[in-house]
Amino acid sequence: MVLGKVIGTVWATKKDEKLVGLKLLIVRHVELDYSEKSTFVVAADSVGAGVGEIVLITTGSSARQSELTQNKPVDAVVSAIVDKLDVES
Amino acid sequence: MVLGKVIGTVWATKKDEKLVGLKLLIVRHVELDYSEKSTFVVAADSVGAGVGEIVLITTGSSARQSELTQNKPVDAVVSAIVDKLDVES
Amino acid sequence: MVLGKVIGTVWATKKDEKLVGLKLLIVRHVELDYSEKSTFVVAADSVGAGVGEIVLITTGSSARQSELTQNKPVDAVVSAIVDKLDVES
Amino acid sequence: MVLGKVIGTVWATKKDEKLVGLKLLIVRHVELDYSEKSTFVVAADSVGAGVGEIVLITTGSSARQSELTQNKPVDAVVSAIVDKLDVES
Amino acid sequence: MVLGKVIGTVWATKKDEKLVGLKLLIVRHVELDYSEKSTFVVAADSVGAGVGEIVLITTGSSARQSELTQNKPVDAVVSAIVDKLDVES
Known part of the structure; x- marks a missing residue:
């Protein structure tokens, strides 16, 4: 998985019917x-x-x-909201 | 998913039979x-x-x-036409 | 899918048995x-x-x-021969 | 597979329910x-x-x-701890 | 598929049980x-x-x-040993 920051939303009226109802977020890495x-x-x-x-x-x-997202034409999903990272480097 | 702009079409007579009937678009990121x-x-x-x-x-x-595209040798599909992006940055 | 130009062939005697009989092409992007x-x-x-x-x-x-290629250890296949591209840019 | 070094952990309270109980490691390549x-x-x-x-x-x-990780929205897993590499170059 | 040269081996005692018995090769592209x-x-x-x-x-x-490798957490396999490449460029 990778980390990202939600910066917006995609609006699309004409789309694959399986995408109807899904919120599509724009996420910067x-x-x-x-x-x-x-x-x-x-x-x-x-x-x-x-x-x-x-x-x-x-x-x-x-x-x-x-x-x-099951059985839908989706290749990326926001699967968690990050509270914090514990990094020891 | 990624964003692209449709700029053309691929013409191919000789192809995997499962691709027959599919429109193949050239899309710039x-x-x-x-x-x-x-x-x-x-x-x-x-x-x-x-x-x-x-x-x-x-x-x-x-x-x-x-x-x-089900069960076809296709690794990219245009799944929506974008109306607009709401970006807060 | 991506576009490529066939430039050669791979010869391999010792290979996964499921690859026997498949022609392996070298394709430049x-x-x-x-x-x-x-x-x-x-x-x-x-x-x-x-x-x-x-x-x-x-x-x-x-x-x-x-x-x-069904059920074979193949992660890339030549699925069509391109006649021409119609590009409007 | 690729090699990495574990450098930390991700904390996330709000997440896909299938991710509950999984430890999420931050791994540098x-x-x-x-x-x-x-x-x-x-x-x-x-x-x-x-x-x-x-x-x-x-x-x-x-x-x-x-x-x-079976049937979970996980696209990367730590599958082994490396003891050593034998490299002849 | 991609071409590589075997340069070594990975040793790992602690690993996913499905990886037991598999030889893990280090391959340079x-x-x-x-x-x-x-x-x-x-x-x-x-x-x-x-x-x-x-x-x-x-x-x-x-x-x-x-x-x-069936049903194992393996995302890369050496599927053939290359005898030679016929390249016309």
Whole structure:
């Protein structure tokens, strides 16, 4: 999984019918100190994450293992909201 | 998922029989301001997207979860046409 | 899917038994104008592609969805021979 | 699989219910001499790895093949603790 | 699939029980002229490859399609030993 920061939402009327009802979040990848990288991903929300929150993103086929995303054309899901990181380096 | 802009179509007569009937779109990856990146991908169309439209691309095994792409050798699908992005940064 | 140009063949006597009988092509990734990138991939052939041809490569688990590659340790397959690209940019 | 060094833990209260009970480790990618790269991944622990240990990380759908991670939204798992590398170069 | 050169072995006592008995090879990625890249991967051996040999590596879920790796947390497998490459460029 990778770390990201929710920065927005995608609006799409015309879409695969299996995507109807899913909230699609724009998530910037972040470093361990939460500084933002230049890359981003669009991920389905499975935990009620809001803009500004640091989240865990699960990608690939594993993104379809949450209850909300099963059998859907989703390759990235916000699977957790991060409280804090304990890093010893 | 990632964001892209449809810029064209692939024509192929000789192909895996499961690809027959699928429209294969050339999609450039874009930034959040829709500026084009140098990279692109060929994605099957599942939503009737046209040239110039900003779209959502689903990749990997999840690209086979749309009705049109099931059990086909497709690793990228246009799964939505983007109306707009709400970005707070 | 990505675009490539077939530039050669891999010869391997000692291999996973499921790979026996599969033609393994060396394919250079190409740009939209067919200029060659520095990267390449080894892909199983499912369409009878020859050296010099521009092809479509399907990767990941989707590479096992062609009749020839089912249930085989293959993560890339040549799934179409490209006739031409219609690009409006 | 890739090599990494465990450097910490992710704390997350609000998460996909299938992630409850899983320990989420922060793992920096390392070179063959164990020097740290700049990249990192968050991986579920299946072997009881601790901070400072060099580990093997399995990614993608294969990360769900350990007993602890089956059917869970996990795309990376610590699948072994490395004792040593025998490298002849 | 990608090309690599076997340069060593990983030793790990504490590991996922499904990895017991599998030989874990360290494989450097190589160019078409077999010159070594800076990147490497740890791959399970399914063909009896030895140090110094040029091999084919299958990644992702397809790495679990060899008899030895089925249902195991393995995301890369050495699926063939390369005799030679025929490259016309």
